[in-house]
Amino acid sequence: MKTIKIFLLLAFMEIAGLSSLAFIQTSYKIKPVAAADEGFAVVELFTSEGCSSCPPADAVVAKIEQEVTGKPVYILTYHVDYWNRLGWKDVFSSPDYSRRQNNYANWLNLSSVYTPQVIVNGQTEFVGSQEGTLRNAIGMGLKQSVTVKLSLSDVKINNNSATIKYHTDAASGSIIVLALVQKQATTVVKAGENRGRSLSHVQIVTNIKTISVSASLGENDIKLPPNFSAKNFELIAFLQDSKTGKINAAARTGFPISL
Template identity: 50%
Template structure:
């Protein structure tokens, strides 16, 4: 038995108009990060019907400072390190990177909003659409990509939309933190020659359909530039639900 999930539009606006992939590098152990996390949540709510794709990576280098972040991963620290190398930036939290090109302090609301306006009003060179189907313990992702995007890879992020955590040690001891758009896994794949393909993502034990989504981006690994992005919101649609019952 499986469940189908689809993007709200067959072809997201990223292939026609501008879009924004907002990547925040954060940690529960960082006392400067909660304002950036709150800003990320605000942006997510305000732009939920626009081509803005929000991702929060919890890095692991704060885990040595007295509190182990439940969502941290060395893979996300590595992703930030790759950005640091390509963009010539320092390794710090909270850091925001937009479309793989602009980087600044994650709590800088003015710069973030100005950057969003700039990139959304621009033009994208490629068009990406994805669908997802849950099959047992994994998600089967179908993608369609057109336009000018080479050379690039496809990155798929499995995202938990929200979580609330009690912090018992470290710089944020005693605080209750709300996290938004938590990246729980990030997978990179080559893109097929015809721009169409299927991939599978394993899902964790705490996966709940309407609390997660899949965000995909097409990125040049040599420059970090992002050509297109799309998402599949994991909510069963009525037509597919009827098919499952039969």
């Protein structure tokens, strides 16, 4: 009788162990969003080709970017310029992105900024290589309720700029952040902490613009880079509270491709 009890106990423990393992293996998966859900996740990664800690975070973001196609997850990677002093000037870097990161330090009451840093929906920040934390933050964002709307339409390319129309039911005085995003690129780094490495990037912010909302319908333009191609760029916009940094809505659109 004792032998049977011991056998049953071991069998139960083995099943429980397999269940725990299954949970560990699937806990990193982002669940599909039901049609009724209106949540979203804006993922902002602050990174640099001059920082040896950044490639793992870039890889995590690239992995997730492949998984969330068709979902309301908006990934933007900003290459800051303060690591350029280490010997390698990041071709994607801009002081505008460093300033944006410092704005988050003020909004989130942080004593300093760092790379790689991820901020989700303007409210949650953590080290960008923490894959589980990022997935959980995205999942929480997709479950949130949305009280305002934002949409983009009628993108037109005029020489070296693009004109975009937006529609929102946000109150007058709100802020729209408009970002031009290059979908992917690879750089061979020849100096600095990542010397000799070939670094792959996704969702690279190449220009950013802040727009004050004065009406439900509006139009604005954004400058395009010399290497612009309709296939490899997109526009991402989001409504952000200029006092708290909280992001309340987001949208994206591609560019018309000439046949």
